[in-house]
Amino acid sequence: MENGKLLYAQSGGVTAVINATAAAVVETCRRQKVTAYAARNGILGVLREELIDTTKESPAAIRALRHTPGGAFGSCRYKLKSIDADRAQYERLIGVFRAHDIRWFLYNGGNDSADTALKLSRIGKTLGYDIRCIGVPKTVDNDLAVTDCCPGFGSVAKYTAVSVRECALDVASMADTSTKVFVMEVMGRHAGWIAASAGLAGEHRDDAPHLILFPEITFDAAKFLARVRETVARVGWCVVVASEGIKNPEGKFVSEAGTTDAFGHAQLGGVAPALASLVREKLKLKVHWALPDYLQRSARHIASKTDFDQAVAVGKAAVEYAAEGRNAVMPVIVRTSDSPYRWKIEATALDKIANREKKMPRSYLTRDGFGITAVARNYLSPLIRGEAPPPYGRNGLPEYVALKNVAVSKKLPAWDG
Amino acid sequence: MENGKLLYAQSGGVTAVINATAAAVVETCRRQKVTAYAARNGILGVLREELIDTTKESPAAIRALRHTPGGAFGSCRYKLKSIDADRAQYERLIGVFRAHDIRWFLYNGGNDSADTALKLSRIGKTLGYDIRCIGVPKTVDNDLAVTDCCPGFGSVAKYTAVSVRECALDVASMADTSTKVFVMEVMGRHAGWIAASAGLAGEHRDDAPHLILFPEITFDAAKFLARVRETVARVGWCVVVASEGIKNPEGKFVSEAGTTDAFGHAQLGGVAPALASLVREKLKLKVHWALPDYLQRSARHIASKTDFDQAVAVGKAAVEYAAEGRNAVMPVIVRTSDSPYRWKIEATALDKIANREKKMPRSYLTRDGFGITAVARNYLSPLIRGEAPPPYGRNGLPEYVALKNVAVSKKLPAWDG
Numbered sequence: 001m002e003n004g005k006l007l008y009a010q011s012g013g014v015t016a017v018i019n020a021t022a023a024a025v026v027e028t029c030r031r032q033k034v035t036a037y038a039a040r041n042g043i044l045g046v047l048r049e050e051l052i053d054t055t056k057e058s059p060a061a062i063r064a065l066r067h068t069p070g071g072a073f074g075s076c077r078y079k080l081k082s083i084d085a086d087r088a089q090y091e092r093l094i095g096v097f098r099a100h101d102i103r104w105f106l107y108n109g110g111n112d113s114a115d116t117a118l119k120l121s122r123i124g125k126t127l128g129y130d131i132r133c134i135g136v137p138k139t140v141d142n143d144l145a146v147t148d149c150c151p152g153f154g155s156v157a158k159y160t161a162v163s164v165r166e167c168a169l170d171v172a173s174m175a176d177t178s179t180k181v182f183v184m185e186v187m188g189r190h191a192g193w194i195a196a197s198a199g200l201a202g203e204h205r206d207d208a209p210h211l212i213l214f215p216e217i218t219f220d221a222a223k224f225l226a227r228v229r230e231t232v233a234r235v236g237w238c239v240v241v242a243s244e245g246i247k248n249p250e251g252k253f254v255s256e257a258g259t260t261d262a263f264g265h266a267q268l269g270g271v272a273p274a275l276a277s278l279v280r281e282k283l284k285l286k287v288h289w290a291l292p293d294y295l296q297r298s299a300r301h302i303a304s305k306t307d308f309d310q311a312v313a314v315g316k317a318a319v320e321y322a323a324e325g326r327n328a329v330m331p332v333i334v335r336t337s338d339s340p341y342r343w344k345i346e347a348t349a350l351d352k353i354a355n356r357e358k359k360m361p362r363s364y365l366t367r368d369g370f371g372i373t374a375v376a377r378n379y380l381s382p383l384i385r386g387e388a389p390p391p392y393g394r395n396g397l398p399e400y401v402a403l404k405n406v407a408v409s410k411k412l413p414a415w416d417g
Numbered sequence: 418m419e420n421g422k423l424l425y426a427q428s429g430g431v432t433a434v435i436n437a438t439a440a441a442v443v444e445t446c447r448r449q450k451v452t453a454y455a456a457r458n459g460i461l462g463v464l465r466e467e468l469i470d471t472t473k474e475s476p477a478a479i480r481a482l483r484h485t486p487g488g489a490f491g492s493c494r495y496k497l498k499s500i501d502a503d504r505a506q507y508e509r510l511i512g513v514f515r516a517h518d519i520r521w522f523l524y525n526g527g528n529d530s531a532d533t534a535l536k537l538s539r540i541g542k543t544l545g546y547d548i549r550c551i552g553v554p555k556t557v558d559n560d561l562a563v564t565d566c567c568p569g570f571g572s573v574a575k576y577t578a579v580s581v582r583e584c585a586l587d588v589a590s591m592a593d594t595s596t597k598v599f600v601m602e603v604m605g606r607h608a609g610w611i612a613a614s615a616g617l618a619g620e621h622r623d624d625a626p627h628l629i630l631f632p633e634i635t636f637d638a639a640k641f642l643a644r645v646r647e648t649v650a651r652v653g654w655c656v657v658v659a660s661e662g663i664k665n666p667e668g669k670f671v672s673e674a675g676t677t678d679a680f681g682h683a684q685l686g687g688v689a690p691a692l693a694s695l696v697r698e699k700l701k702l703k704v705h706w707a708l709p710d711y712l713q714r715s716a717r718h719i720a721s722k723t724d725f726d727q728a729v730a731v732g733k734a735a736v737e738y739a740a741e742g743r744n745a746v747m748p749v750i751v752r753t754s755d756s757p758y759r760w761k762i763e764a765t766a767l768d769k770i771a772n773r774e775k776k777m778p779r780s781y782l783t784r785d786g787f788g789i790t791a792v793a794r795n796y797l798s799p800l801i802r803g804e805a806p807p808p809y810g811r812n813g814l815p816e817y818v819a820l821k822n823v824a825v826s827k828k829l830p831a832w833d834g
Contacts, residue, residue: 010590013591014587014590014591016583041593041594044593044594068586069583069586069587070583070585070586070587070589071587071590071591072590073590074589074590074591075590075591076591076593076594076595077594077595078594158813161813161814162718162814162815163712163716165814165815165817166433166486166487166712166715166716166718166815166817167710167711167712168487169431169485169486169487169715169817170431170486170487170488170711170715172487173427173431173487173488173489173491173492174430174431174491174492174493174494176458176461176493177458177461177493177494177495178493184712200812200814201814270687270690273687273690288710288711289708289710290708290709290710290712291706291707291708292709293584293705293706293707294584294587294588294596294599294707295580295583295584295601295707295709297587298583298584298586299580300583301583302718304813305813306813381812384812384813384814385811385812385813386813387806387809387813389806392804394802395617395798395801395802396575396578396617396722396723396798396801396802396803396804397578397579397582397617397618397801398579398582400582400583400586
């Protein structure tokens with residue numbers, strides 16, 4: 001690679017394996033003799049000129065990043081305005097790149113981040129600074145265009161399927177005298193990919209989950225209750241997996257439909273408690289519910305090996321693309337075979353990915369809208385295969401690393417954005 | 418062992434390792450050439466004469482029970498009345514024992530189950546039928562008297578500590594622009610043992626969890642909010658672990674203080690959403706919350722090896738006590754050394770355990786009531802040590818077993834109780 005430094009940043013909601021991508025980026029840079037900086041808290045770290053020198057980390061620390069969840073350099077939820085609306089912001093970014101001789105920028109995130117990387121890849125030319133921008137895919141939502149799947153998704157899918165299988169055994173054994181209906185809420189505001197992955201927990205008719213509620217299907221309380229009643233009558237108990245994004249026929253999120261809490265305040269979301277109350281009230285059945293929230297996307301201890309391998313592969317490929325002088329591309333996962341499952345990494349132009357959203361095909365959902373089809377299983381199943389457990393210490397806890405995150409000295413005036 | 422059969426039953430809330438105890442019971446019986454029956458759904462299966470012939474299961478199936486969560490024979494929440502209040506019920510139990518030549522009854526549960534086993538051990542003599550009753554400890558609540566800890570607790574403790582460590586990394590990496598406060602609710606209506614185990618996730622000051630709310634300490638909203646604010650100011654974010662059993666100064670469960678939901682119904686419990694709303698309302702901070710519910714006690718995939726070993730050991734010991742002709746005893750765990758951690762199994766009279774409750778010592782909680790002390794760490798730490806993962810199939814899911822559960826032919830008229 002030419003002279004200059006590579007800057008890596010993490011963006012948006014973190015995952016169980018985004019640090020595996022980060023580790024692959026740093027390790028590949030080290031092999032290529034390129035200095036890798038990281039931005040603290042994503043693109044904000046660039047704006048604020050808060051850069052981290054990853055060369056100060058030991059090889060062991062970077063190795064340990066592979067099995068550490070969360071975002072080691074900090075991430076952010078921050079969407080840049082358009083270039084027309086705030087050109088100064090882009091000039092600041094290029095200014096920071098220039099001040100620190102950053103020649104490659106790798107942005108690890110979802111749709112928005114691909115868009116940011118794309119814009120930066122163009123503005124560099126306008127402003128006369130040669131910066132190559134590579135998007136690196138990551139999102140538990142699995143909604144990036146082009147790529148077959150998104151690093152981060154396979155692990156949350158595995159967590160979800162395993163958790164459903166486990167709690168179903170619990171519910172089944174107690175149903176005679178205790179809980180008959182169990183509702184588990186999963187992430188997915190716009191697309192039901194995570195909810196769909198719960199379907200992998202069951203293999204036969206009457207296996208849990210008995211109902212999956214997708215954001216793609218309008219929530220119909222009467223139909224839902226009828227199916228729960230029917231399932232309890234036939235199986236003795238019922239496990240429901242509900243996506244946080246389900247909406248009622250009026251188009252309102254079920255989780256936000258006017259709940260108030262113990263202190264009389266509007267309640268923070270929660271589809272699961274709302275559904276649980278509905279079942280208890282209308283069917284007079286004992287209900288329990290769970291809402292794992294961040295636990296599901298940070299559960300590195302139950303990460304999918306497939307997902308882990310892909311997270312590493314996109315990190316490595318991104319640096320290689322940079323080394324080859326490519327610009328405005330993203331390494332994506334291409335599935336070359338279902339059985340045996342095979343995949344490879346390919347470069348795709350960022351403008352084919354930025355700001356697009358991959359929806360779940362209707363063919364993945366059963367006709368009644370409460371389950372997944374064989375086509376969905378074929379797609380989902382390989383993504384949760386294999387285990388990639390972290391090492392455990394003698395204290396029984398996973399050995400996650402905290403980096404030193406040594407700051408690079410600032411060279412510019414403070415950002416006033 | 419003499420002629421006759423042994424009957425094993427599971428009672429109360431199931432755990433990640435109660436089936437490891439069941440497997441040890443069945444395997445030890447096989448070695449001792451004793452026929453082991455199991456009751457379907459605990460003591461109710463005895464009353465209903467719904468017995469399962471475990472000799473119909475393959476050695477591989479029983480072996481797989483060791484790593485399968487839930488209760489393989491079904492459990493129940495059912496408290497027998499006193500002998501004076503319902504003598505007929507006890508006569509029925511003895512009648513079923515007599516009809517099937519049951520000479521040993523092993524009841525795997527908590528305080529109530531120990532009480533049931535104790536009563537049965539006495540009534541046999543009164544009714545002229547020689548039945549030996551052995552209690553077998555199990556409860557995620559860790560509240561059984563005498564025993565140093567309870568099989569089932571170590572695994573939920575490990576799940577809790579690992580989950581807190583993982584989601585803390587998530588929150589830390591996003592706190593700059595997103596969630597600043599994360600609340601995780603754990604089980605424990607009367608005692609804060611599970612909440613305390615969350616404390617193992619942190620090792621240094623400012624590590625998560627920053628606050629633990631115990632049922633032993635009255636919830637003081639002002640003090641809580643002040644501490645959350647202080648933590649966010651100092652650390653940048655704050656992780657709270659709250660026991661479901663915390664009460665306000667009026668003695669009401671915080672989870673039940675008049676919540677209504679999206680459908681206008683009284684809300685099912687939920688300390689976490691109540692606390693989250695409080696923080697959002699009073700401190701204007703972005704909050705997320707999680708409530709893993711049954712996921713925490715069925716998470717066999719992250720079971721503690723210590724817990725697993727102890728679950729096996731009590732199952733084995735219970736059969737051995739039966740073979741020795743002992744009655745009205747329970748195998749309990751005795752800690753013989755903290756460092757290195759060592760333990761052994763001893764028999765204790767059931768009347769020292771039945772209907773008693775082990776409270777968490779005040780010395781386990783820090784003076785401010787928001788954390789655990791070094792004494793608590795010494796006690797808790799060994800219980801989560803070691804991993805005992807289940808085998809995984811090629812599909813990426815744990816290979817849990819479903820027994821055939823072949824019914825024993827009934828010999829008595831139906832129970833009309």
